[in-house]
Amino acid sequence: MEPLLLVKNVEKAYGKGTNTFNALENISFEIDHGEFVGVMGPSGAGKSTLLNILATIDTPTSGDILIGPDNIAKMDEEKLADFRRDHLGFIFQDYNLLDSLTVRENILLPLAIAKKKPAVIKERVEEIAATFGISNLLDKYPYQISGGQKQRTAASRALISKPKIIFADEPTGALDSKSATDLLESMSALNEKHEATIMMVTHDAYAASFCRRILFIRDGRLSKEILRGRKTRKEFFQMILDELSQVGGETNDVI
Numbered sequence: 279m280e281p282l283l284l285v286k287n288v289e290k291a292y293g294k295g296t297n298t299f300n301a302l303e304n305i306s307f308e309i310d311h312g313e314f315v316g317v318m319g320p321s322g323a324g325k326s327t328l329l330n331i332l333a334t335i336d337t338p339t340s341g342d343i344l345i346g347p348d349n350i351a352k353m354d355e356e357k358l359a360d361f362r363r364d365h366l367g368f369i370f371q372d373y374n375l376l377d378s379l380t381v382r383e384n385i386l387l388p389l390a391i392a393k394k395k396p397a398v399i400k401e402r403v404e405e406i407a408a409t410f411g412i413s414n415l416l417d418k419y420p421y422q423i424s425g426g427q428k429q430r431t432a433a434s435r436a437l438i439s440k441p442k443i444i445f446a447d448e449p450t451g452a453l454d455s456k457s458a459t460d461l462l463e464s465m466s467a468l469n470e471k472h473e474a475t476i477m478m479v480t481h482d483a484y485a486a487s488f489c490r491r492i493l494f495i496r497d498g499r500l501s502k503e504i505l506r507g508r509k510t511r512k513e514f515f516q517m518i519l520d521e522l523s524q525v526g527g528e529t530n531d532v533i
């Protein structure tokens with residue numbers, strides 16, 4: 279089977295001439311449909327640069343990025359905008375909710391833009407809100423709900439149009455541990471029950487332990503990958519901590 283995401287020899291250089299800095303060098307990997315992959319590494323390793331390139335927010339200096347049959351590294355801006363809207367989902371640390379819209383309206387926005395039928399929209403909103411445990415908040419505004427509830431609203435919006443892949447950048451970064459756990463459990467459930475494909479950049483070993491595979495980046499290069507396999511989440515957490523103590527990166531002893 280073809281991988282869902284194929285990253286081949288991706289390089290990213292910032293600056294010009296003697297001031298060139300290679301933020302990413304020779305990055306190649308694949309993600310299959312239904313995987314939940316974490317990306318970890320020390321500060322400045324290139325995690326956000328990689329995620330921004332995959333999310334089409336930034337462009338690589340060279341290399342290919344195939345999502346299904348489409349090479350997004352070679353797409354023009356107009357096609358990319360359509361591709362982003364139709365096939366990609368995003369969850370960022372700072373939620374990016376629209377304050378003047380209710381939770382329901384925020385969640386349904388991608389489907390409204392795609393001109394889906396109201397009955398289809400209603401059914402999808404209710405289904406996804408139930409998955410993220412926010413069904414009772416649909417008529418509230420962002421200022422009336424907590425940070426964790428905002429992030430679950432943002433995750434619902436990212437997933438409502440059933441994107442091919444979801445890119446999450448430190449989604450638990452601003453959350454307390456209970457809210458982070460709620461979000462990560464909902465993301466895991468979506469991954470396991472609905473085969474959502476997720477790639478998540480995180481500093482946090484606890485958040486990473488919800489993934490099935492972790493890619494480690496160091497100095498702009500992929501340094502290692504580890505698989506959860508049949509390990510429990512706690513065993514995988516310990517394995518990630520051991521790895522971080524070798525490759526560098528922040529640790530967090532919450533289990």
Ligand SMILES: Nc1ncnc2c1ncn2[C@@H]1O[C@H](COP(=O)(O)OP(=O)(O)OP(=O)(O)O)[C@@H](O)[C@H]1O
Pocket residue numbers: 292293299301319320321322323324325326327328
């Ligand atoms: N626009 C830019 N111009 C020049 N250098 C940049 C630019 N953006 C990032 N860099 C450099 O590229 C390297 C990788 O940055 P990046 O933000 O991807 O790291 P990161 O692993 O996400 O770090 P953190 O965990 O601290 O967010 C860093 O050395 C950074 O200073």
